[in-house]
Amino acid sequence: MSQNLLGTSVDDVVRTVLDADPGELFVVNPAGGTVEELVDVANAYEGELPTIRLLGDERTLKDVTDDFIVASNAANLVEDGSLELRLLGDDTRSSMLVTEDRTVALLEVGGLVGGLTTDDAEFAETAYDAVTDDWAAAEEFMLRTPAIDRVSQTLGENISADVEEDFGDVLASMETARGDGDGLDEVTVSLLVAAKNRVLLYDISKWGEDVGIASKATFSRTKTKLEDLGLIDTEKVPIDVGRPRLRLKLADDRLEDAPPAELANVAQSVLP
Template sequence: MDSNLLNHQIDDILESVLEDTTGDVYMVNPSWDAIEEFVTVATGFDGELPTVHMLADERTLKDVMDDFIVASNAADLIADDVLALRTLEEAPENSLLVADDAVVAIVHAGDRVGGLVTDDQEFVDAAYETYAARWEDATSFNLRTPPISRVRETLSEEIGPDAEEDFTAILESLETARGDGEGLDEVTISLLVAAKNEALLYDISKWGEDVGIASKATFSRTKTKLEDMGLLDTEKVPIDVGRPRLRLKIGDDRLREADNGQLATVAQSILN
């Protein structure tokens, strides 16, 4: 590893540490941006990743993981034993990356970021032992979001391959999936995909509840909101026993004419 990593972006610093480290890494007190960037870098990393033990502020973790795109990719990393999340009671002054052969302090100076590196073995050993002990005493962070790989696989199986392709394309067109005006949330995206493929509300909501995206009740409430706003339409489909089920359809011509890359943008503009 370079003696210091100056005038780098946070993703460059993270990639350097991941490339140069073979043992476990403690990522201590990462910022919101550093958590997002770590998930992006680790998801696209070409090679074998070390296991990263992330010790982070609980509020920061919750806020970052409200974004389905970040959280579902983080869940994949957790499932692959590449990432583990625990919360900090007392945070150090700086953000740290602690490996068995180096400690990197992440320092922000205005819009610049630097990684100040020490490989003094005595200091590194002491830091590593300190944060290994703090890790053992820390509380696990419960990430309820399902892994994106499982979401895509089950969506393809339960609703159809075209629906999975539409879902993936919409996510790739978004920077965030929070449902806060900056991005659509995962339930809205799922319902739009179902409507584009004319799937049943029962099927998409059952899939969403089974995979861990949201409850059937949440899907139903969101469907009603989108229907009231004219984004979705429904038609009754009779079944042999019981009440008819609802087939979802796109309800706005602007959405019908949009391709997957535009669907999210058009939906957001209507919702806003």
């Protein structure tokens, strides 16, 4: 049984497998970094994607999808029918990619990830049958984050094209969007971009709740936190009926002068 090394990175391996034009691709027990790279490659892939069936450890999937950037891009694939997520009942399965005629073991050595594949038809058939059975018995993993394409589209339609562009630029400058000290979260980014463009708190929080980012209450709490830190401020805007609305604005000169691509870095340096 001969073996071949497909590549020395996850994206190399995944692209090679996708270029073989499989009807479906099982991704079994991937590490968190593998999930992230798979989502990146699949979103950028210019050919026709197979149905990607990811069977992963629950803790790994929850940790990876706590990052809005990864989760919202994965949601793009879920919404267009290219990606399905289920929970691996037994995480003793090796990390591998499986198609009907190919099995690729993902091996990590010295910081490099290689894809070791075999051309043995009997082995490939056995692996495919086993993972198909695992998939049929597995529970669905619910991804509750909205797709980034839908987030961007509705932001442009309901708020403004400038806010949509700034939101995308800020996210593109960030490695992660978790809000756990390693990066800002999606609500904070939304509010900072809204303040940069002097958007009403009501409008950005209603949009955020409608699209599925967070509740109005979460937007309100985060707004108060950013006010207390001196990052944003508000001014009252009278309306015909009811209480005045609050217009968001930046309160820190460093944010005011920062281009969108640098806004996250400046804000992160101010946050505790």
